[in-house]
Amino acid sequence: MSAATDLAVRLSDASVRKSWDVYTAFDWPEQLDPEAEWYMLPELISIYGTETWEGLSETEQKRLSFYEIVNFFSFVLYGERPLISGLMNRMYRKRTQGPITDYLHHFIDEENKHMIMFGEFCKRYAGKIYPEKKIVLPREYAKGEEEIAFFCKVLIVEELGDYYNLKMMSDKTINPLVAKINKVHHIDEARHLGFGREFLRELADETVDSWTAEETESFRTWLTQYLSSSWGDFYNPAVYKDAGIKDGYGTRKMAMAHSACATFRAEASQKLVDYFIDTRLLSEAPAL
Amino acid sequence: MDEKAIREGLRGWIIDRAGATPDALPSDQQAILDDGLLSSLDIVEFILFIEDLREEEVDIEAIEPEVFNNIDSLVEAFFPDAKSVSPA
Numbered sequence: 613m614s615a616a617t618d619l620a621v622r623l624s625d626a627s628v629r630k631s632w633d634v635y636t637a638f639d640w641p642e643q644l645d646p647e648a649e650w651y652m653l654p655e656l657i658s659i660y661g662t663e664t665w666e667g668l669s670e671t672e673q674k675r676l677s678f679y680e681i682v683n684f685f686s687f688v689l690y691g692e693r694p695l696i697s698g699l700m701n702r703m704y705r706k707r708t709q710g711p712i713t714d715y716l717h718h719f720i721d722e723e724n725k726h727m728i729m730f731g732e733f734c735k736r737y738a739g740k741i742y743p744e745k746k747i748v749l750p751r752e753y754a755k756g757e758e759e760i761a762f763f764c765k766v767l768i769v770e771e772l773g774d775y776y777n778l779k780m781m782s783d784k785t786i787n788p789l790v791a792k793i794n795k796v797h798h799i800d801e802a803r804h805l806g807f808g809r810e811f812l813r814e815l816a817d818e819t820v821d822s823w824t825a826e827e828t829e830s831f832r833t834w835l836t837q838y839l840s841s842s843w844g845d846f847y848n849p850a851v852y853k854d855a856g857i858k859d860g861y862g863t864r865k866m867a868m869a870h871s872a873c874a875t876f877r878a879e880a881s882q883k884l885v886d887y888f889i890d891t892r893l894l895s896e897a898p899a900l
Numbered sequence: 901m902d903e904k905a906i907r908e909g910l911r912g913w914i915i916d917r918a919g920a921t922p923d924a925l926p927s928d929q930q931a932i933l934d935d936g937l938l939s940s941l942d943i944v945e946f947i948l949f950i951e952d953l954r955e956e957e958v959d960i961e962a963i964e965p966e967v968f969n970n971i972d973s974l975v976e977a978f979f980p981d982a983k984s985v986s987p988a
Binding site: 746747844861 | 933939940941943944945947948949951952957958959960961963965968
Protein backbone atom coordinates (compact mmCIF):
# COMPACT_ATOMS: atom_id res chain seq x y z
CA MET A 613 0.00 0.00 0.00
CA SER A 614 1.46 3.39 -0.98
CA ALA A 615 1.83 6.16 1.60
CA ALA A 616 -0.99 8.11 -0.04
CA THR A 617 -3.31 5.09 0.02
CA ASP A 618 -2.50 4.39 3.66
CA LEU A 619 -3.11 8.03 4.49
CA ALA A 620 -6.42 8.01 2.58
CA VAL A 621 -7.75 5.25 4.87
CA ARG A 622 -7.00 7.30 7.98
CA LEU A 623 -8.33 10.53 6.45
CA SER A 624 -11.62 8.85 5.48
CA ASP A 625 -12.06 7.75 9.11
CA ALA A 626 -11.37 11.30 10.28
CA SER A 627 -13.83 12.76 7.73
CA VAL A 628 -16.59 10.47 9.04
CA ARG A 629 -15.83 11.39 12.65
CA LYS A 630 -15.73 15.13 11.91
CA SER A 631 -18.63 15.23 9.47
CA TRP A 632 -20.76 18.38 9.72
CA ASP A 633 -23.95 19.80 8.22
CA VAL A 634 -23.43 23.00 6.27
CA TYR A 635 -27.11 23.91 6.65
CA THR A 636 -27.05 23.86 10.47
CA ALA A 637 -23.43 24.70 11.31
CA PHE A 638 -23.87 28.48 11.26
CA ASP A 639 -26.18 31.09 12.72
CA TRP A 640 -26.41 33.64 9.92
CA PRO A 641 -27.15 37.17 11.21
CA GLU A 642 -29.82 38.98 9.21
CA GLN A 643 -27.27 41.53 8.01
CA LEU A 644 -23.71 42.77 8.61
CA ASP A 645 -22.53 46.37 8.70
CA PRO A 646 -19.37 46.62 6.55
CA GLU A 647 -18.11 49.67 8.46
CA ALA A 648 -18.84 48.49 12.00
CA GLU A 649 -16.16 45.84 12.52
CA TRP A 650 -13.18 44.03 11.02
CA TYR A 651 -13.85 41.15 8.64
CA MET A 652 -10.52 40.38 6.94
CA LEU A 653 -7.73 40.66 9.51
CA PRO A 654 -6.04 44.04 8.79
CA GLU A 655 -2.54 42.63 8.23
CA LEU A 656 -3.96 40.24 5.62
CA ILE A 657 -5.64 42.99 3.60
CA SER A 658 -4.09 43.26 0.16
CA ILE A 659 -2.92 46.88 0.45
CA TYR A 660 -1.80 46.65 4.11
CA GLY A 661 1.52 48.41 4.60
CA THR A 662 1.07 50.74 1.63
CA GLU A 663 0.58 54.50 1.68
CA THR A 664 -2.95 54.01 0.33
CA TRP A 665 -3.82 51.87 3.35
CA GLU A 666 -2.34 54.41 5.76
CA GLY A 667 -4.38 57.14 4.09
CA LEU A 668 -7.70 55.47 4.89
CA SER A 669 -9.67 56.21 8.04
CA GLU A 670 -10.44 53.26 10.34
CA THR A 671 -14.02 53.22 9.07
CA GLU A 672 -12.75 53.06 5.47
CA GLN A 673 -10.28 50.32 6.41
CA LYS A 674 -13.08 48.28 7.98
CA ARG A 675 -15.23 48.75 4.88
CA LEU A 676 -12.33 47.52 2.75
CA SER A 677 -11.86 44.55 5.11
CA PHE A 678 -15.49 43.54 4.46
CA TYR A 679 -15.09 43.53 0.66
CA GLU A 680 -11.71 41.80 0.95
CA ILE A 681 -13.27 38.90 2.86
CA VAL A 682 -16.06 38.68 0.27
CA ASN A 683 -13.39 38.56 -2.43
CA PHE A 684 -11.40 35.91 -0.53
CA PHE A 685 -14.47 33.73 -0.12
CA SER A 686 -15.41 34.34 -3.78
CA PHE A 687 -12.15 33.23 -5.36
CA VAL A 688 -11.73 30.27 -3.02
CA LEU A 689 -15.26 29.23 -4.03
CA TYR A 690 -14.34 29.52 -7.70
CA GLY A 691 -11.06 27.71 -7.06
CA GLU A 692 -12.97 24.79 -5.55
CA ARG A 693 -15.22 24.42 -8.59
CA PRO A 694 -12.58 23.01 -11.00
CA LEU A 695 -11.04 21.16 -8.07
CA ILE A 696 -14.29 19.23 -7.50
CA SER A 697 -14.68 18.65 -11.23
CA GLY A 698 -11.10 17.39 -11.52
CA LEU A 699 -11.36 15.11 -8.50
CA MET A 700 -14.59 13.60 -9.79
CA ASN A 701 -12.89 12.80 -13.09
CA ARG A 702 -10.12 11.01 -11.20
CA MET A 703 -12.36 8.71 -9.13
CA TYR A 704 -12.56 4.99 -9.88
CA ARG A 705 -9.51 4.95 -12.10
CA LYS A 706 -6.86 2.25 -11.85
CA ARG A 707 -4.59 4.51 -9.88
CA THR A 708 -7.25 5.77 -7.48
CA GLN A 709 -9.62 2.85 -6.98
CA GLY A 710 -10.03 1.59 -3.41
CA PRO A 711 -9.16 3.76 -0.40
CA ILE A 712 -8.16 6.79 -2.49
CA THR A 713 -11.52 6.94 -4.27
CA ASP A 714 -13.22 6.37 -0.91
CA TYR A 715 -11.42 9.43 0.39
CA LEU A 716 -12.14 11.46 -2.77
CA HIS A 717 -15.85 11.04 -1.97
CA HIS A 718 -15.22 12.85 1.35
CA PHE A 719 -12.92 15.39 -0.28
CA ILE A 720 -15.57 16.31 -2.85
CA ASP A 721 -18.37 16.33 -0.26
CA GLU A 722 -16.40 18.72 1.94
CA GLU A 723 -15.44 21.00 -0.94
CA ASN A 724 -19.07 21.17 -1.99
CA LYS A 725 -20.02 22.24 1.53
CA HIS A 726 -17.32 24.90 1.47
CA MET A 727 -18.76 26.30 -1.74
CA ILE A 728 -22.24 26.44 -0.17
CA MET A 729 -20.80 28.14 2.94
CA PHE A 730 -18.81 30.76 1.02
CA GLY A 731 -21.62 31.36 -1.45
CA GLU A 732 -24.11 31.90 1.36
CA PHE A 733 -21.92 34.50 3.06
CA CYS A 734 -21.19 36.41 -0.15
CA LYS A 735 -24.78 36.43 -1.45
CA ARG A 736 -26.38 37.17 1.92
CA TYR A 737 -24.12 40.05 3.00
CA ALA A 738 -22.64 41.47 -0.21
CA GLY A 739 -25.43 40.51 -2.59
CA LYS A 740 -22.90 38.98 -4.98
CA ILE A 741 -19.96 36.69 -5.56
CA TYR A 742 -17.07 38.48 -7.25
CA PRO A 743 -16.82 36.83 -10.69
CA GLU A 744 -13.56 35.21 -11.72
CA LYS A 745 -11.85 36.42 -14.87
CA LYS A 746 -10.11 33.21 -15.86
CA ILE A 747 -10.30 31.57 -19.26
CA VAL A 748 -8.79 28.14 -19.68
CA LEU A 749 -7.09 27.72 -23.03
CA PRO A 750 -6.03 24.33 -24.39
CA ARG A 751 -2.34 23.50 -24.10
CA GLU A 752 -0.02 20.60 -24.71
CA TYR A 753 1.39 18.57 -21.84
CA ALA A 754 4.45 16.37 -21.36
CA LYS A 755 3.82 12.83 -20.13
CA GLY A 756 2.16 12.99 -16.71
CA GLU A 757 2.29 16.78 -16.64
CA GLU A 758 -1.47 17.33 -16.72
CA GLU A 759 -1.94 15.26 -13.56
CA ILE A 760 0.86 17.05 -11.76
CA ALA A 761 -0.40 20.46 -12.89
CA PHE A 762 -3.88 19.64 -11.60
CA PHE A 763 -2.66 18.65 -8.14
CA CYS A 764 -0.34 21.69 -8.03
CA LYS A 765 -3.39 23.91 -8.66
CA VAL A 766 -5.26 22.09 -5.89
CA LEU A 767 -2.38 22.60 -3.49
CA ILE A 768 -1.94 26.28 -4.35
CA VAL A 769 -5.57 27.28 -3.79
CA GLU A 770 -5.68 25.26 -0.57
CA GLU A 771 -2.31 26.24 0.88
CA LEU A 772 -2.75 29.96 0.26
CA GLY A 773 -6.31 29.81 1.56
CA ASP A 774 -5.19 27.92 4.64
CA TYR A 775 -2.55 30.54 5.44
CA TYR A 776 -5.41 33.03 5.76
CA ASN A 777 -7.69 30.55 7.57
CA LEU A 778 -5.06 29.92 10.24
CA LYS A 779 -4.48 33.62 10.85
CA MET A 780 -8.20 34.39 11.18
CA MET A 781 -9.83 31.33 12.73
CA SER A 782 -8.91 32.12 16.34
CA ASP A 783 -8.67 35.89 16.11
CA LYS A 784 -10.98 37.77 18.48
CA THR A 785 -10.83 41.12 16.70
CA ILE A 786 -12.66 40.06 13.54
CA ASN A 787 -16.34 39.26 13.04
CA PRO A 788 -17.04 35.91 14.82
CA LEU A 789 -18.95 34.42 11.88
CA VAL A 790 -15.96 35.09 9.60
CA ALA A 791 -13.63 33.53 12.19
CA LYS A 792 -15.85 30.45 12.40
CA ILE A 793 -16.05 30.03 8.61
CA ASN A 794 -12.25 30.14 8.51
CA LYS A 795 -12.04 27.54 11.29
CA VAL A 796 -14.53 25.15 9.69
CA HIS A 797 -12.68 25.48 6.40
CA HIS A 798 -9.28 24.90 7.98
CA ILE A 799 -10.35 21.69 9.77
CA ASP A 800 -11.35 20.05 6.48
CA GLU A 801 -8.50 21.61 4.52
CA ALA A 802 -5.88 20.21 6.89
CA ARG A 803 -6.91 16.72 5.72
CA HIS A 804 -7.12 17.76 2.07
CA LEU A 805 -3.67 19.30 2.25
CA GLY A 806 -2.20 16.22 3.88
CA PHE A 807 -3.58 14.02 1.13
CA GLY A 808 -2.67 16.43 -1.66
CA ARG A 809 0.94 16.78 -0.52
CA GLU A 810 1.43 13.00 -0.30
CA PHE A 811 -0.35 12.17 -3.56
CA LEU A 812 1.46 14.89 -5.51
CA ARG A 813 4.80 13.81 -4.06
CA GLU A 814 4.23 10.27 -5.37
CA LEU A 815 3.22 11.61 -8.79
CA ALA A 816 6.29 13.86 -8.93
CA ASP A 817 8.62 11.03 -7.87
CA GLU A 818 7.27 8.85 -10.68
CA THR A 819 7.21 11.53 -13.35
CA VAL A 820 9.84 14.26 -13.05
CA ASP A 821 12.78 11.99 -13.90
CA SER A 822 11.08 10.97 -17.15
CA TRP A 823 10.92 14.56 -18.39
CA THR A 824 13.59 16.11 -20.58
CA ALA A 825 15.44 19.13 -19.25
CA GLU A 826 13.35 21.28 -21.57
CA GLU A 827 10.08 19.77 -20.32
CA THR A 828 11.13 20.24 -16.70
CA GLU A 829 12.05 23.87 -17.33
CA SER A 830 8.77 24.49 -19.16
CA PHE A 831 6.79 23.03 -16.25
CA ARG A 832 8.69 25.10 -13.70
CA THR A 833 8.06 28.26 -15.71
CA TRP A 834 4.36 27.46 -15.84
CA LEU A 835 4.22 26.70 -12.09
CA THR A 836 5.96 29.97 -11.23
CA GLN A 837 3.55 31.91 -13.45
CA TYR A 838 0.54 30.06 -12.06
CA LEU A 839 1.55 30.77 -8.46
CA SER A 840 2.13 34.43 -9.30
CA SER A 841 -1.20 34.59 -11.12
CA SER A 842 -2.96 33.04 -8.11
CA TRP A 843 -1.69 35.85 -5.93
CA GLY A 844 -3.30 38.27 -8.38
CA ASP A 845 -6.71 37.05 -7.17
CA PHE A 846 -6.14 38.86 -3.88
CA TYR A 847 -5.84 42.26 -5.60
CA ASN A 848 -9.27 42.84 -7.09
CA PRO A 849 -10.02 46.28 -8.62
CA ALA A 850 -13.75 45.73 -8.01
CA VAL A 851 -13.07 45.31 -4.28
CA TYR A 852 -11.22 48.62 -4.11
CA LYS A 853 -14.04 50.39 -5.96
CA ASP A 854 -16.69 48.86 -3.68
CA ALA A 855 -14.66 50.04 -0.70
CA GLY A 856 -14.66 53.60 -2.07
CA ILE A 857 -11.13 53.71 -3.51
CA LYS A 858 -11.52 55.44 -6.86
CA ASP A 859 -8.74 53.97 -9.02
CA GLY A 860 -9.32 50.24 -8.56
CA TYR A 861 -6.99 49.04 -11.31
CA GLY A 862 -4.29 51.53 -10.35
CA THR A 863 -4.53 50.39 -6.73
CA ARG A 864 -4.08 46.78 -7.82
CA LYS A 865 -0.97 47.65 -9.84
CA MET A 866 0.42 49.76 -6.99
CA ALA A 867 -0.12 47.03 -4.38
CA MET A 868 1.26 44.20 -6.50
CA ALA A 869 4.43 46.22 -7.10
CA HIS A 870 4.77 47.46 -3.50
CA SER A 871 7.65 45.99 -1.48
CA ALA A 872 5.51 45.51 1.65
CA CYS A 873 3.02 43.39 -0.30
CA ALA A 874 5.78 41.42 -2.05
CA THR A 875 7.36 40.63 1.33
CA PHE A 876 3.99 39.43 2.60
CA ARG A 877 3.42 37.21 -0.46
CA ALA A 878 6.87 35.64 -0.08
CA GLU A 879 6.23 34.91 3.60
CA ALA A 880 2.74 33.50 2.99
CA SER A 881 4.04 31.31 0.14
CA GLN A 882 7.11 30.01 1.97
CA LYS A 883 5.69 26.64 3.02
CA LEU A 884 4.26 25.99 -0.44
CA VAL A 885 7.44 27.01 -2.24
CA ASP A 886 9.58 24.86 0.08
CA TYR A 887 7.35 21.89 -0.75
CA PHE A 888 7.64 22.50 -4.50
CA ILE A 889 11.44 22.73 -4.23
CA ASP A 890 11.55 19.58 -2.10
CA THR A 891 9.54 17.67 -4.71
CA ARG A 892 11.71 19.17 -7.52
CA LEU A 893 8.70 20.82 -9.14
CA LEU A 894 10.58 24.11 -8.65
CA SER A 895 14.35 24.57 -8.56
CA GLU A 896 14.36 27.83 -6.59
CA ALA A 897 12.04 30.27 -4.84
CA PRO A 898 10.35 32.47 -7.45
CA ALA A 899 9.85 36.23 -7.17
CA LEU A 900 6.16 36.62 -6.37
CA MET B 901 -11.69 57.03 -26.24
CA ASP B 902 -11.49 56.52 -29.99
CA GLU B 903 -10.60 53.30 -31.74
CA LYS B 904 -7.06 54.35 -32.60
CA ALA B 905 -6.25 55.11 -28.95
CA ILE B 906 -7.81 51.80 -27.89
CA ARG B 907 -5.71 49.87 -30.39
CA GLU B 908 -2.57 51.67 -29.25
CA GLY B 909 -3.42 50.93 -25.62
CA LEU B 910 -3.95 47.24 -26.31
CA ARG B 911 -0.80 47.02 -28.41
CA GLY B 912 1.31 48.76 -25.74
CA TRP B 913 0.03 46.48 -22.98
CA ILE B 914 0.66 43.29 -24.97
CA ILE B 915 4.18 44.31 -25.97
CA ASP B 916 5.02 45.40 -22.44
CA ARG B 917 3.62 42.20 -20.90
CA ALA B 918 5.47 40.03 -23.41
CA GLY B 919 8.71 41.91 -22.80
CA ALA B 920 8.94 42.31 -26.57
CA THR B 921 9.78 45.12 -28.97
CA PRO B 922 7.08 46.78 -31.12
CA ASP B 923 8.16 44.83 -34.22
CA ALA B 924 6.94 41.64 -32.48
CA LEU B 925 3.39 42.81 -33.18
CA PRO B 926 3.52 44.32 -36.67
CA SER B 927 -0.22 44.24 -37.38
CA ASP B 928 -3.58 44.15 -35.63
CA GLN B 929 -4.29 40.82 -37.31
CA GLN B 930 -1.29 39.02 -35.83
CA ALA B 931 -2.11 36.18 -33.43
CA ILE B 932 -1.46 37.10 -29.81
CA LEU B 933 -1.79 33.72 -28.13
CA ASP B 934 -0.83 31.36 -30.93
CA ASP B 935 2.37 33.32 -31.57
CA GLY B 936 3.29 33.15 -27.89
CA LEU B 937 3.09 36.84 -27.05
CA LEU B 938 0.64 36.09 -24.22
CA SER B 939 -0.25 32.88 -22.40
CA SER B 940 -3.49 31.83 -20.74
CA LEU B 941 -2.03 32.97 -17.41
CA ASP B 942 -1.77 36.52 -18.77
CA ILE B 943 -5.47 36.64 -19.62
CA VAL B 944 -6.75 37.62 -16.17
CA GLU B 945 -4.39 40.58 -16.02
CA PHE B 946 -5.29 41.49 -19.60
CA ILE B 947 -9.02 41.42 -18.86
CA LEU B 948 -8.53 43.71 -15.87
CA PHE B 949 -6.62 46.12 -18.13
CA ILE B 950 -9.41 45.97 -20.72
CA GLU B 951 -12.00 46.66 -18.01
CA ASP B 952 -10.01 49.70 -16.91
CA LEU B 953 -9.69 50.88 -20.51
CA ARG B 954 -13.38 50.61 -21.30
CA GLU B 955 -14.50 51.59 -17.77
CA GLU B 956 -16.86 48.64 -17.57
CA GLU B 957 -16.57 45.09 -16.28
CA VAL B 958 -16.21 42.19 -18.70
CA ASP B 959 -18.75 39.37 -18.44
CA ILE B 960 -16.38 36.44 -18.77
CA GLU B 961 -19.21 33.96 -19.31
CA ALA B 962 -20.32 35.86 -22.37
CA ILE B 963 -17.05 35.68 -24.29
CA GLU B 964 -15.26 32.94 -26.18
CA PRO B 965 -11.48 32.39 -26.07
CA GLU B 966 -11.34 33.34 -29.77
CA VAL B 967 -11.80 37.02 -28.91
CA PHE B 968 -8.19 36.98 -27.75
CA ASN B 969 -6.94 35.99 -31.22
CA ASN B 970 -5.68 39.43 -32.19
CA ILE B 971 -6.22 43.16 -31.68
CA ASP B 972 -8.99 43.27 -34.31
CA SER B 973 -11.02 40.61 -32.49
CA LEU B 974 -10.40 42.31 -29.13
CA VAL B 975 -11.68 45.66 -30.40
CA GLU B 976 -14.71 44.04 -31.97
CA ALA B 977 -15.58 42.11 -28.79
CA PHE B 978 -14.81 44.61 -26.07
CA PHE B 979 -15.10 48.01 -27.75
CA PRO B 980 -17.94 47.61 -30.28
CA ASP B 981 -19.05 51.22 -29.91
CA ALA B 982 -15.61 52.78 -30.27
CA LYS B 983 -15.49 55.56 -32.82
CA SER B 984 -13.66 54.30 -35.90
CA VAL B 985 -10.66 56.50 -36.74
CA SER B 986 -8.41 54.81 -39.33
CA PRO B 987 -7.13 51.81 -37.31
CA ALA B 988 -3.44 50.89 -37.50
